[in-house]
Amino acid sequence: MKNYLIVLLSLTVLILAGCKSSTKNKESQSSELTGYISLSGAFALYPMVILWADEFRKENPGVKIDISAGGAGKGIADALSKMTDLGMVSREISPQEVEQGAWYVALTKDAVLPTIHAENPFLNELLKTGVKKDDLKKLFITGEIKTWDELLGKPAGKSIHVFTRSDACGAAAMWGTFLGCSQEDLVGTGVFGDPGVADAVKSDIFGLGYNNVNYVFDINSRKKFSKLEVLPVDFNGNGKLDSTENIYQTLDQINEAIIKGDYPSPPARDLYFVSKGKPEKKEVIAFIEWILTKGQKFVPQTGYVPLSEEKINVELAKIKF
Numbered sequence: 389m390k391n392y393l394i395v396l397l398s399l400t401v402l403i404l405a406g407c408k409s410s411t412k413n414k415e416s417q418s419s420e421l422t423g424y425i426s427l428s429g430a431f432a433l434y435p436m437v438i439l440w441a442d443e444f445r446k447e448n449p450g451v452k453i454d455i456s457a458g459g460a461g462k463g464i465a466d467a468l469s470k471m472t473d474l475g476m477v478s479r480e481i482s483p484q485e486v487e488q489g490a491w492y493v494a495l496t497k498d499a500v501l502p503t504i505h506a507e508n509p510f511l512n513e514l515l516k517t518g519v520k521k522d523d524l525k526k527l528f529i530t531g532e533i534k535t536w537d538e539l540l541g542k543p544a545g546k547s548i549h550v551f552t553r554s555d556a557c558g559a560a561a562m563w564g565t566f567l568g569c570s571q572e573d574l575v576g577t578g579v580f581g582d583p584g585v586a587d588a589v590k591s592d593i594f595g596l597g598y599n600n601v602n603y604v605f606d607i608n609s610r611k612k613f614s615k616l617e618v619l620p621v622d623f624n625g626n627g628k629l630d631s632t633e634n635i636y637q638t639l640d641q642i643n644e645a646i647i648k649g650d651y652p653s654p655p656a657r658d659l660y661f662v663s664k665g666k667p668e669k670k671e672v673i674a675f676i677e678w679i680l681t682k683g684q685k686f687v688p689q690t691g692y693v694p695l696s697e698e699k700i701n702v703e704l705a706k707i708k709f
Contacts, residue, residue, distance in 0.1 A: 422450035423671035429463015429476030430558050431582035432498055432600040433659045435607075436690050437476060440683050444675055451671050459581065461556025464490065467662045473672050475662040478558025478600070479565075485662075492662045493703050495679055497693035498601045499646050499656035500559045500566075501636070502619040503586065505593045509546070510536045511617060518622030518629040525567050527596065528552070531575050536594065551588045551597035554578030558657070563598045566654040590615040598655075605639035607691040618642075623652065643693050659692075666707070673707055680704050 427437060434457040441453040460477045467475030468488050481492045502524065504511070519527075523539060526532040527550060537545030552574045553560040559582065560571035567574075576596075579585045582603040589595040596619065605612055612618065618636040620629055635645035645651040667673055680700050687694040695703065 420450070421448045421671055421674055423452070423669060425451065425453045425474070425669070425672055425675055426472040427454070427463075427474045427476055427661075428456045428458055428466045428472045429662075430460040430478035430659065431457045432460075432478035432558055432602070433476040433495070435602050436496060436659075436687070436692050439686055439690050440675075440679050443683065443686060444678050447678075448671075448674070451675070453675070457581070459553075459555035460558035460561070464662050468664050470664050473663060473667065473669065477660045477662050479561040479657060481660065481662060489664050490662050491664070491666045491706075492660045493676055493680075493706050494658040494660055494695060494699065495676075495703075496659050496684075496687050496695060497646060497656060498659060498691075499642070499651055499653075500563050500598050500600055501604050501642070501655070502563075502621065503589050503597050503599050503604060504617050504619045505589055505595055506612070506615050506617040507593055508536070508617070509593070510540060513540055515620060516629065517627060518620040518633060520622050520625045520627075521567070522625070524621070528563070528567055528574050528576065529569050546594055549592050549595045550576030551579050551585050551592075551595060552576035553585060554580050557581075558659075559598060559600050562654045562657050566652075586613070586616060601639070601642060602691045605642070605691060607639065607689070610639040612636075639691050643688070643691070646693050676707055677704065 434455065437455055441455060445451060445453065460479055463475030463477050464485060466472040468485065468490060477492070481490050517540070519539065523533060527539070527548065533539050533548070535544045535547055537543060539548070553571070556571065560574060564571050564574055579588050582600050585597040586599050586603045589597045604616055604618060620633065620636055622629060623633055624630065632650045635641055635650055642651060646656045661676060667676070680703055684694045684700065
């Protein structure tokens with residue numbers, strides 16, 4: 389009997405030791421990823437990456453992530469010079485940048501919207517007719533249309549105060565691409581950053597600018613920010629807003645239009661991470677893979693458009709091979 393008790397006690401000790409060892413192994417596995425990731429770039433991607441980083445660190449507390457905005461131009465310059473691990477870029481990557489070693493992966497989608505003051509006295513008329521693409525060119529490129537009255541086919545009256553971006557950025561690049569020019573061709577008072585342009589338009593009843601979706605709509609209420617309105621675009625040029633063009637009332641409505649293609653690309657676009665060559669740091673690869681898998685569930689709630697399953701598989705292949 390005594391021998392039996394000794395054996396039983398020995399087995400119990402071994403089982404408990406095994407459980408402790410298993411628990412330690414699980415804890416080690418959940419926190420074994422360590423390191424540092426630095427990112428800079430597009431204002432368009434910044435709010436989404438902030439949330440992704442917070443959620444990723446909950447699973448990987450040993451990884452430190454430093455994120456700064458500053459425009460897509462800064463993001464790609466920092467990445468190609470290896471000042472940062474990743475650049476946040478909100479426009480297409482050019483062949484010249486690929487020649488310089490740019491490796492890139494798409495993460496989500498959004499769009500650039502033309503914005504005006506919510507109390508613009510011409511708003512009701514504009515919401516009925518929309519603005520033709522040719523007229524947008526006359527506003528943002530040639531400057532032929534100078535007043536709100538002219539925009540509506542009336543004699544000259546109240547001046548339009550056009551704002552553009554002063555920093556090299558994806559929003560201006562994509563807006564220019566949509567209108568058939570480069571950022572350098574866009575006219576207007578230069579303002580730094582997405583928040584800057586939004587504030588300029590909010591402060592000027594006759595202001596006109598363009599912003600990324602997340603600087604137009606509040607992700608909590610899903611409604612437009614106070615004093616900010618979207619200038620509707622008459623894409624087919626028939627002089628009125630059709631049902632597929634009246635897509636600007638809520639954040640979810642505009643994002644659904646992006647998914648369906650009712651809001652075309654450009655100015656809708658993919659948003660990217662860029663690095664100098666394929667990333668080698670294990671924590672960087674893990675972060676990108678997490679974004680393309682677990683991280684996609686956070687995309688709609690943060691006001692962006694998730695990638696399709698087919699697109700995700702294409703992007704995952706870039707980091708696996």
